[in-house]
Amino acid sequence: IATASSNRPLIHLTPEKGWMNDPNGLFYDRADDVWHAYYQFNPNSTVWAEPISWGHSISKDLSTWEEKGIAIASNDTNSGIYTGSVVIDRNNTSGFFNSSIANEKRIVAIYTYNTPTSETQEVAYSLDGGLTFKKYSGNPVININSTQFRDPKVFWYQPSQTWVMAVAQSQKYSVHFYNSKDLKKWTLVSEFKQHGILGYQYETPNLVQVPIVDSTNSTKTSKWVLFVSVNPGALIGGSFVQYFVGDFDGKQFTPVSNATQILDYGKDYYAFQIVDNTPSDEVIGMAWASNWQYCANVPTSPWRSSFSLARNFTLQYANTNPESEVLQLISTPIYNGLAKNGTSYHLQNQSLETNSSLTFDLSGASNFTTGLFDFELTFSSNSSAFGNADFAALDIYLKGVNTTEYLRLGFEGNAKAVYLDRSHTNVNFVERNPLFSGQVSVDIVPAETLSETVSVYKIQGIVDRNILELYINDGQFVSTNTFFFSDGNYINTIDISTEVNKTFKLIDFQAAQYST
Ligand code: FRU
Numbered sequence: 001i002a003t004a005s006s007n008r009p010l011i012h013l014t015p016e017k018g019w020m021n022d023p024n025g026l027f028y029d030r031a032d033d034v035w036h037a038y039y040q041f042n043p044n045s046t047v048w049a050e051p052i053s054w055g056h057s058i059s060k061d062l063s064t065w066e067e068k069g070i071a072i073a074s075n076d077t078n079s080g081i082y083t084g085s086v087v088i089d090r091n092n093t094s095g096f097f098n099s100s101i102a103n104e105k106r107i108v109a110i111y112t113y114n115t116p117t118s119e120t121q122e123v124a125y126s127l128d129g130g131l132t133f134k135k136y137s138g139n140p141v142i143n144i145n146s147t148q149f150r151d152p153k154v155f156w157y158q159p160s161q162t163w164v165m166a167v168a169q170s171q172k173y174s175v176h177f178y179n180s181k182d183l184k185k186w187t188l189v190s191e192f193k194q195h196g197i198l199g200y201q202y203e204t205p206n207l208v209q210v211p212i213v214d215s216t217n218s219t220k221t222s223k224w225v226l227f228v229s230v231n232p233g234a235l236i237g238g239s240f241v242q243y244f245v246g247d248f249d250g251k252q253f254t255p256v257s258n259a260t261q262i263l264d265y266g267k268d269y270y271a272f273q274i275v276d277n278t279p280s281d282e283v284i285g286m287a288w289a290s291n292w293q294y295c296a297n298v299p300t301s302p303w304r305s306s307f308s309l310a311r312n313f314t315l316q317y318a319n320t321n322p323e324s325e326v327l328q329l330i331s332t333p334i335y336n337g338l339a340k341n342g343t344s345y346h347l348q349n350q351s352l353e354t355n356s357s358l359t360f361d362l363s364g365a366s367n368f369t370t371g372l373f374d375f376e377l378t379f380s381s382n383s384s385a386f387g388n389a390d391f392a393a394l395d396i397y398l399k400g401v402n403t404t405e406y407l408r409l410g411f412e413g414n415a416k417a418v419y420l421d422r423s424h425t426n427v428n429f430v431e432r433n434p435l436f437s438g439q440v441s442v443d444i445v446p447a448e449t450l451s452e453t454v455s456v457y458k459i460q461g462i463v464d465r466n467i468l469e470l471y472i473n474d475g476q477f478v479s480t481n482t483f484f485f486s487d488g489n490y491i492n493t494i495d496i497s498t499e500v501n502k503t504f505k506l507i508d509f510q511a512a513q514y515s516t
Helices: 427-432
Strands: 020-029 034-042 055-061 080-088 106-115 119-124 149-159 162-169 173-182 186-195 202-213 221-229 242-248 254-255 270-274 283-287 310-317 328-333 345-351 358-361 371-382 393-400 406-413 417-421 439-443 454-464 467-472 477-482 493-498 505-513
Touching: 020 055, 020 106, 020 283, 034 283, 034 371, 055 080, 080 270, 106 149, 106 328, 119 149, 149 270, 162 202, 173 202, 202 270, 202 283, 202 328, 221 254, 221 270, 242 270, 283 505, 328 467, 358 505, 371 393, 371 493, 393 454, 406 454, 406 467, 417 467, 417 477, 439 477, 493 505
Parallel strands: 020 080, 080 149, 202 310
Antiparallel strands: 020 034, 034 055, 080 106, 106 119, 149 162, 162 173, 173 186, 202 221, 221 242, 242 254, 270 283, 283 310, 310 328, 345 505, 358 493, 371 454, 371 505, 393 406, 393 493, 406 417, 417 439, 454 467, 467 477
């Protein structure tokens, strides 16, 4: 009998009980200032199993969530309400609403209905602010006689006053774009086919206009970004999200180059979705923080999986090569309203010597460990001191109260890579799951170059019980990874050391533990 595990995250959305995967129907209610998140859900199973329905949670701050129960259920136990999106039909283009429903509450869901023999797109509308939905009597609204046709993401395209849908024909590696005036009758207007990494299937496409910001953070112009999730086929194994930067005219997406880019270098960031109708049209998105390779086996109960934190996105010219004009997404985590609990640290200009580590106990005098903390480390790396060292590493150990379990986060100076070693965690799980253990790494570039040999990097981490989100150089590179310690063993100590004398200097270090 599985016992309930207490390592459920505090500020990452999880169901209280049961299985969760993709974010669905993410939107913001501007009338009541509430964030709504739906998700692929089966409350009666801890592995993916039909009937899949849309679970529902709401939040005031994107950090703490209140579960609201099933919003859209399947009529049939062999079939499921698969991934889809929500829009606000303010002007009642669909005709689903009468004047008793306020404009901001005209909530329409567009999703895939999956049966053993078909995948079609359906529409449903809510008359109670998003708690429950009525299925449109004319469903399906799109049927191309396919079993691999899913995950409609709809948004309003202002210039032509049209609804636009991106939807995946998964096994043909194609994103179909449709237009509609009323959310019911849809016309195919273009296809984006076989770009980037194909993997086994394309899933959960999303298209959004993203502002380009420069170093002074002022918005000049914008580009469109098309996100395509791929599973399996990720370079580091399993599931991942790639994106393309380009232009969109309401019908067709044209990439500026065929180069694909990686949204998050970790193993646990999939089925990314953009939030519709954000307070001031800022670009915010969330992902499922797991991987189809091992999601059914991770040691949590009676719930499985969480979302990532919400992130804000902008575009910036990559500084790898100033001439290349490559636009890159910058990710900024959103987490608010947390109370500091324990000892927090802030120190500057410390040299790191071998055989002496800096140790920071976050739990403080009260000895209370919440398992929720963040840290930010800006350091310089002096390559002239590397000498013949095979490993020129700065090591950050994140240790449990029971120190036999820890994460090792390293910066390898020779390789200019940040790697995460999560193999010293819950051994029972790690040993059974070779796909889970081992190192996850990300190649990075300096945030700043001070001289030919001295470069500056910045690493920010947020740990929430069993998930670590890493933001490097203020969100230029991101890596999201889950990890599993024995039940109730939370991280309370950050330990920083090096293997090469006088190579690394901590310019600035901050850390704090929180409670919700
Ligand atoms: C992606 C996905 C979607 C599908 C859903 C089913 O993780 O496979 O393509 O709609 O999950 O739960």
